[in-house]
Amino acid sequence: MKQRLAPTVAAFMLAFMAGNAARAESLIVSVSNHRITVTPNYSGEELVLFGSIERDGKSRDRTDYDIVVTVSGPRADMVTRRKERKLGIWVNVDSREFIRVPSYLGIFSNRPIDEIAAPDVQRRQQIGLDNIFLPQRIGPDVANVVATDPFRIAFVKLRTSRGLYREQESAVTFLTPTLFRTGIPLPAEVPIGTYDVDIKLLSGGVLISKADTAFEIVKVGFEQFVANAARQHGLFYGLATALMALATGWLASVIFRKD
Incomplete structure (x- = not known):
């Protein structure tokens, strides 16, 4: 019986040690305002997110941290249309419907995404504008597509031109080795609803901790x-x-x- 239990106990101890290692750092975050009111003269605002990296004795000497903040607005279905000039008139010739995609999407990091993590880590953790899931309805199916898809490129470009999609490197500033802040710009036409804020802490290209918070935009x-x-x-x-x-x-x- 002891011989049978030994591998199980060893596996449990390894899992426990891995869990402790994963919790070597934790994040404490907050935004400057959890409820933004929109009035007739609202012209935009910038929220500030502050964060702290809490370390234990094992991670006391580590300083090579990276932060990626992803802000997602209320989700909605949207349509992107492709136009062509026919007989001197611009007409819609094709369209693609995006299903439950963020109405606002902001990615803020302390340095370029490609310098923070490898492409496979970026895709797995949805780090960066090219790696966020933006599912489309293609015939009877709904699926995410590659970043080079023409409709996805056009959709992101249109949202970016209105300030509703953005990716800003060097937007997160470390005030100390463990304290950081970033601004979250909110344009005048920002949608009403709840905004989810996802904060990822990486070191050496590996995700070591994450946290989340939220804020709300309401009309008054x-x-x-x-x-x-x-x-x-x-x-x-x-x-x-x-x-x-x-x-x-x-x-x-x-x-x-x-x-």
Whole structure:
């Protein structure tokens, strides 16, 4: 019986030691504001994320740390269309639907992603804009595609041009060997909802710890009232909008009527 138990005990001890090694460092993170309010004059904002690397005695001398922060906004289905010029007119000739992809996506690191980890680690941990899953509907199937896919390139380019997708190297600053910070830019047209923040700690190209936090963007005032009315009372909101449009048209005709 002892001979049979020995391999099991040895395996358990190895797993326990590996678990302890994996917990040699831990992350403590927080953002400067967990609830951002959007008003009619909102023109964008920058959140600040602060973090600390907690080390034990075994990792006291390690200093070659890398940080990658990934911020993902509310997910939604989106469509990218390809246009061609035919008979002097630009027309849609093809399209691709992206399924439940982040409406906002920001990747912030302390140095270039390719210098932080090998390509296989980047893909496995979804580090960097090229390695984030952006599944598409291709016929009856939904699947992620390679970073060189033309529709994916066009989709990312369009989102990037609006400031909604971004990858910034040298955006994470180490204030001390174990304290770091980064800014999270939020453009004026930032979507409303909950934003997930994923923080990965790497050393020597290997993931050694990770943490997560979140913040929320909400509308307040009249904009919040309109949004709630549209969501909770769609029929009445539609009727009210139609009546307002008719009243506006009638008032304009009265004001600019030529006698």
